[in-house]
Amino acid sequence: MANTATASAARRPGGERIYTNNALIGAVLILFAIVTFIPFYYAIMASLSDPKLVSEGELLLYPRGFSIAAFRRILENSRFLICFKNTVLRTLIGTAVNLTVQSSIAYSLSRKYLPGRKFFMLFIIFSMMFNPGIIPTYLVVKATGIINSLAALIIPAAISTWNIILLRNFFEAIPESIEESAKMDGANDIRILVSIVLPLSLPSLATIGLFAAVMHWNSFMDAVIYVTSQDKHVLQVFLRDMIVQLQNAYMFGDPLSMTDVSSLSLRTASVVVSTIPIVAVYPFIQRHFVRGIMVGAVKG
Amino acid sequence: MSDAASNHAAKLQPRSRGRGRKTLKAIWSCRYLYLLMAPALAWYIVYRYVPMLGTQIAFKNYSFSKGILGSPWAGLKHFAFLFSFPDFYNIVRNTILINIYNLLFEFPIPIILALMLNELRSLKFKKTIQTVVYFPHFLSWVIFGGLMIQFLSPNEGFVNKIIEFFGGDAIFFLSRTEYFRGIVVITNIIKETGWGAIIYLAALSGIDPALYEAAIIDGASRTQKLLYVTLPGIMNTIIIMLILRVGYLLDVGFEQIYVLYNAAVYEVGDVLSTFIYRIGIQDMQFSLTTAIGLFQSVIGFLLIWGTNRLARRYSDVSMW
Structure with missing residues (x-):
């Protein structure tokens, strides 16, 4: 037209x-x-x-x-390897946890006959209205005993209310007749979710999962706040330490503070290695997520 | 029919015990659904609602040994301290200024980008541009900011190479207070413009093509179509995005500032979140920084409520 x-x-x-x-x-x-x-x-x-x-x-x-000398050197750097391993672990476990917890509640909230559904919806939405702030959340994370561990990077980040709402909308679109016939055959809700609903929603799960994975991979603030020991750090913290060395070198014009590790080629090599996973999933993100956002936006 | 019949039957047995049992039965039949919700609900209670209760330490003298509930009340002491503390005004000013600059410069650019992409005829060209400009959104601020710092570096950065090429003197941008906020805004524009355009592209694709046809029949020029069909068509989206933005007036992303700033530019670059981190987490001033966080949340809530009211009064859009 x-x-x-x-x-x-x-x-x-x-x-x-x-x-x-x-x-x-x-x-x-x-x-x-x-x-x-x-x-x-x-x-x-x-x-x-x-x-x-x-x-x-x-x-x-x-x-x-x-x-490719720079890549060889960075892959021999033990701190880089530890951080890389932590980031991979965090991303894999974190994404799995995100998907499990979020799709479970989203499925329950998508059942229109569930008594108290409105209350539970309000319960999760209200939490978005008022942000308690960095410090109270930090104190709770500390009180739950997961500070300075991988769990501190996974559990507090396990849920995003937007994702639950998105998943709930996807699940609501699945025809109820499928659920009813499975119930006739004696399947309970958990069975129905695992063996019927989730397989039918793979594209949406992939979208949300990819997003959670990118979030985990890039997340920096929670690592800075919740993790203090060197051996539990993630890639983003490693990269940030390089930047600090670089800034100091500029600031004080001190070539000694610029260790070998932060030389240009090593710095860029570690940036490239840290970005490869993002580049690898980027085509899928673009295909699924852009459409997802569009649908969400049109729906209002 | 059968519904009406059962309603009638229910009226014939007015005992509430029967209805209560029915509700219990409905709840029992959903027991697995409740089981599925349980982990998430527990998460909301522990990591969302308990911290909300924890904001009370803004009115207490928090001590680790006594915990949130056991610490003694301190009234408005921390707030009084904040409002008499010159640095606090400076930090609030930095936060608001960076947001206002973002609102003036960073907010309209995705709209312009979306409008430009919308004018393109070649789908392939459009796709290519989109693929490139969405990408930086998926990089962390550590990576993107790190690359920017390198580009702006005093002796060897590209930008300074260009300045020197034209006979100027190299400038150490990131240590100069007069440039810092500008750098924050510009790097933000480069990183997030593409992604920000998506929502407007969605709105643009939702405009009824019949409106354009009618405009053409009426002899509208390209500019007229833009002014009278396209812009009104995405105005609602623009207003909603604006309301959300104003609600975040006291919120500047921690990661961007934390990566870009250094002690030389604290004066202009320190914002509420980085200040809370330094004073709260590093110096363990929990009550004071919780007070700042509470101040931030309350103002944010009032702002979003206020703009929403204004939007509802002067247009037909609002968020609730």
Whole structure:
């Protein structure tokens, strides 16, 4: 429809201006895309360069003296490996916990005949209205005894009310007749959820799961607040320590504070390694989640 | 029919015991559903509602040994201290200023981006641009901020290389108070604009094509279509996003600031969340920082309530 609109508009006098406008829009968009992409592109190129040949601040269109030495070095760094392992664990276990807990409650809330359904909905929605703040939550996490452990990164982050609402909407769309016939055959609700409803909702579960996984992978604030011992840290904290060294080196002009680990090629190599999982799931996120957000937005 | 009949039957037996038993039976038949909800409900109680009760330590002198309930009351002491503490005004000012700059510059850009993408005819081009500009949203602030710090670095960063190329002197951007807030806003724009545009693209795709056809028949130009069809079509979404934004006026993301700032720019860059972290978690001033958090939540709630009322009065959109 819109196509014919431009075509007919273009035929009118002043049509040429429309084409220049289109070119202008295209140019602005390309420029913006380049600006958003340059930092990451630069990191890839610098990490693939020979550490001896590359220096800070050079514009690299292609790797200088191709070398994977930086990657080899970072993968030999024991602290990096510990942080990487913690992040992988946190992401895998955390996502599994998120999906289990959230889909369980979302299924119950999607059953319209459930006595007290309205109350429970209000109960979870009200929690979004008033944010108790960093400190009271920290004290509770401390009181529940999970501070400074992997559980502190998984349990407090186990639920997002938005996800529950999204999942509930998905489950509500599954025809009730399926549930009824399973009940006739004597299946209980848990059985129905596990063997009928969840398999039918795999695309939505994948969407929510991917999102939870990205959240866990990137999450930094909770690691800074809840975890203090070095051996339990996650990648984001490792990367942030590198940045601090870098900032100090700029600030005090002290090349000694700039240890070998924070040299340009190692820094960019660790950024690239930490981003590979995101890049790997990005096409799926784009396909599922963008659509999910669209549906959510249209629904209001 | 059968419904009406059973209603009638229920009226014939007015004993409430029968109805109570019926409710119990309905609850019992849903026992597995309650079981499924139990872990999540327990989570809400422990990690949402108990901390809400915990905000009472803003009015107490919290001590670890006595716990939240056992610590002695202190009245409004912490609030009185806050409001007489010059740094507090500075931090509130920083928080609000960064948000206002974001509102002025970062808020409209996703709308413009969505409108521009919407004008594109080539679907392939549109997809490519979208794929690129959504991506930074999925990087953490540590990674994205780290790359930005490198770009802005004094001797070797790109930006300074360009300045020096044109004969200027290199500037250590991240240690200069006059640049810090600008950097926060610009990096935010680069990282989140693409993602922010999605919601407007959704709204744009919801506009009835018949409206455009009618506009064309009436001889509307491209600008007129934009002003009289497209913008009114997404106005509701814009207003709702605006209400949400104003509600977050005292909320600046912790991670971005924490990664970008350093002691040289605390004066202009320290915001409520980073201050709460430094004074609360690191210096263990729990009561004082809880008071700040409570102040933040209450103001946030009032703001969202107030803007919602305004929106309802002057337009037909509101969140509730």
